[in-house]
Amino acid sequence: METILITGGAGFIGSNLVRLALAETAASLVIVDKLTYAGSLNNLEDVLHNPRVTFSRTDIAEQTAVAELFRTYRPQAVVNCAAETHVDRSIDNPWPFVETNLIGTFYLLEAARKYAASLDAQGQFRFLHVSTDEVYGSLGPGGSFSESSPYTPNSPYSASKASADHFVRAYYETYGLQTVITSCSNNYGPYQFPEKLIPLMILNALEGQPLPIYGDGQHVRDWLHVEDHCRGILLALRQGKSGEQYNIGGGSERTNRAVVEQVCTILEELLPALKNAALKKRGITAYADLVTCVTDRPGHDRRYAIDATKIRTQLGWRPRYTFEQGLAQTVRWYVDNRRWCEAIGADRYNRARLGLGAAPLTKDRS
Ligand SMILES: NC(=O)c1ccc[n+]([C@@H]2O[C@H](COP(=O)([O-])OP(=O)(O)OC[C@H]3O[C@@H](n4cnc5c(N)ncnc54)[C@H](O)[C@@H]3O)[C@@H](O)[C@H]2O)c1
Numbered sequence: 001m002e003t004i005l006i007t008g009g010a011g012f013i014g015s016n017l018v019r020l021a022l023a024e025t026a027a028s029l030v031i032v033d034k035l036t037y038a039g040s041l042n043n044l045e046d047v048l049h050n051p052r053v054t055f056s057r058t059d060i061a062e063q064t065a066v067a068e069l070f071r072t073y074r075p076q077a078v079v080n081c082a083a084e085t086h087v088d089r090s091i092d093n094p095w096p097f098v099e100t101n102l103i104g105t106f107y108l109l110e111a112a113r114k115y116a117a118s119l120d121a122q123g124q125f126r127f128l129h130v131s132t133d134e135v136y137g138s139l140g141p142g143g144s145f146s147e148s149s150p151y152t153p154n155s156p157y158s159a160s161k162a163s164a165d166h167f168v169r170a171y172y173e174t175y176g177l178q179t180v181i182t183s184c185s186n187n188y189g190p191y192q193f194p195e196k197l198i199p200l201m202i203l204n205a206l207e208g209q210p211l212p213i214y215g216d217g218q219h220v221r222d223w224l225h226v227e228d229h230c231r232g233i234l235l236a237l238r239q240g241k242s243g244e245q246y247n248i249g250g251g252s253e254r255t256n257r258a259v260v261e262q263v264c265t266i267l268e269e270l271l272p273a274l275k276n277a278a279l280k281k282r283g284i285t286a287y288a289d290l291v292t293c294v295t296d297r298p299g300h301d302r303r304y305a306i307d308a309t310k311i312r313t314q315l316g317w318r319p320r321y322t323f324e325q326g327l328a329q330t331v332r333w334y335v336d337n338r339r340w341c342e343a344i345g346a347d348r349y350n351r352a353r354l355g356l357g358a359a360p361l362t363k364d365r366s
Contacts, residue, residue, distance in 0.1 A: 002027040004237075005075040007060055007108065008082030009033050012192040013130065015043035017081065017230040018053070024234065028052045030073045034059040034100075037348045038085065042340055043191045060104035063111075070115040077126040077237060080108055086195050087134075087157045088355025091298055094156035101160035102167070105129065109171045116177055123178060128237045129168045131183045133222070133249065134158035138301035144222075146307040147183070147245045154299050169243075178242040182233055185249035185306045188326065189226030190333040194341065195349055197256060198327070201263045202334045203341055204351065205287045206271070208278035211264075212353065215296030217257030220303040224250035225326035228319040235315045246315070249306020252323035257291075259327075264288045266331040298357050 004021060008014040009031030018029055033039045035057055047053050054073070058065045060082050082104060084090065084097045109127065116125040136145040137152030153162040171177040188198045201211050232248040240246055254262075264287035273279045273287050284290065311317040321329070334341060345351075 002077070003030060003073055003075045004028070004077045004079060005030045005032055005069065005073060006079045006081060007032045008039065008080070010035055010039035010041060010043055010055075011081060011085070012038075012043070012189075012196075013187060013226055013229060014039075014081040015191050016189060016226045017079065017233060018044065018047055020227065020230045021234060022047060022050060022052060029054070030069070030075065031055045032058045032060065032069060033082065036084070038193045038195075040344055042343050060108055061099045063107045066107045067111045067114075070111050074115075076124060077128065078108060078112060079128045079130065079233060079237060080105060081130045083161070085157070086354070087155045088195070088297065090155055090157035090160070091355040091357045094160070097156050097160040101157075102163045105164035106167055109167055109177065113171060113175050113177050125178060126237060126242070127168070127171075127177055127179045128233065128240075129164065129179065129181045130233060131165050131181050132158065132161050133183055133185045133247065133304050133306050134301065135162040135165055135183065136304075139303040139305055141303070144305035144307040145183075145247060147247055147310055154301055165245075172243040180236050180240040180242060181245040182236050183245060183247050183306075184229050184232070185222035185224050185304055187224055187226045187229050189330050190337070191340075192226070193349070194345055194351065195354070197259065198263065198330065199334060200351060201260050202267070202331055203345075205264060205267055205290055206276070206278065206335070208276070208282050208284060208290065209351070210292040211260055211287075211290045212292055212294040213256055213260055214294060214300060217260070217293060218255050219300060220253050220255050220305070221259075222249045222305045223252045223254060223259070223323050223326075224248065224319060225321035225330075228321055231320070232311060232317050235317050236311065239315050241314075246311040247306050247308050248311055248317070249308045250319045250321075250323065251306070251308070253303075253305055254323065260291060261288060262324075262327055263331060264291070266328050267335075270332060270335055294353065295356065297355055
């Protein structure tokens with residue numbers, strides 16, 4: 001039976017990918033995760049008992065442990081989702097981003113190269129690297145990123161992802177490792193760690209806390225439901241051409257302010273502010289009144305937009321969710337899963353502002 005090794009499988013996208021792969025393939029899955037602050041077995045509660053799932057607590061930045069994974073599980077494919085992912089944290093301390101996103105990916109590639117070379121045919125093995133549209137930098141008011149857009153990363157996070165992408169490409173060109181890169185726009189959906197915009201806004205709103213919008217709130221992101229991203233990953237893994245890169249995006253550009261306002265509107269329908277005791281206590285009658293503009297993020301990219309023509313025309317990928325449907329489903333999920341929210345937040349993140357660049361550089365890792 002086919003075995004797929006999914007790194008970062010206890011994180012947001014990885015755990016959604018695990019669920020989709022269980023439903024839509026017959027593969028056995030090896031979930032590899034270091035369980036940093038952002039990863040949790042709470043994200044996998046419903047799948048860990050599945051006989052097709054194995055979990056390995058492994059740090060991809062530990063070279064011998066990574067080589068051991070290939071010897072033990074002999075996978076037919078690797079999907080590399082493991083990463084440090086929060087731009088604000090990369091501003092405060094870039095080191096873990098270099099270590100996991102670049103060096104960790106390098107160790108995976110190196111182990112994969114040696115492993116693939118030991119197989120009867122290199123084509124029996126595939127390495128799919130999950131990347132981001134942030135590697136392309138920032139757009140003005142028009143245009144969108146295609147696969148041939150130049151790489152101009154602006155944050156330590158996007159620089160670390162861009163560096164890793166270059167290594168993945170080099171391993172295809174130099175060693176013939178069968179690689180595919182997917183570059184996706186901003187994801188949202190269930191199980192996203194509450195440091196990211198949408199879950200942070202939902203949870204703060206429910207608790208009557210301020211809804212901090214960076215700068216003027218006019219920064220634009222191209223939102224995609226996580227399940228649609230994961231469908232694109234599986235499709236690219238199965239049908240993508242080796243050595244190629246596929247952009248994945250929902251064509252749902254929204255300013256941050258518009259997203260936050262929409263979250264407030266959905267919450268008013270699900271749990272009206274007038275009936276929410278946390279808001280009542282503070283004399284607040286509408287979720288939208290919690291919106292507050294705060295100091296902008298240093299180097300904040302103004303606009304991202306994806307041209308997904310290639311994956312649409314070559315692989316037949318289409319998003320299934322509109323942004324409106326997907327956001328309503330997501331807000332409802334957070335409202336219905338407060339126990340998960342409390343477990344995931346406890347001792348890990350107090351929702352304080354990050355990313356103003358004040359911390360000294362440290363090799364301490366999360
Ligand atoms: N979330 C988005 O909007 C988005 C968009 C495009 C691309 N991506 C990419 O998708 C991937 C997954 O993102 P996410 O949003 O699920 O992130 P996440 O932060 O929710 O999850 C990352 C996971 O990686 C694990 N991890 C971190 N360092 C590790 C290490 N050294 N060894 C093993 N595991 C480690 C964490 O424990 C966590 O489970 C990342 O590569 C990210 O760059 C994310």
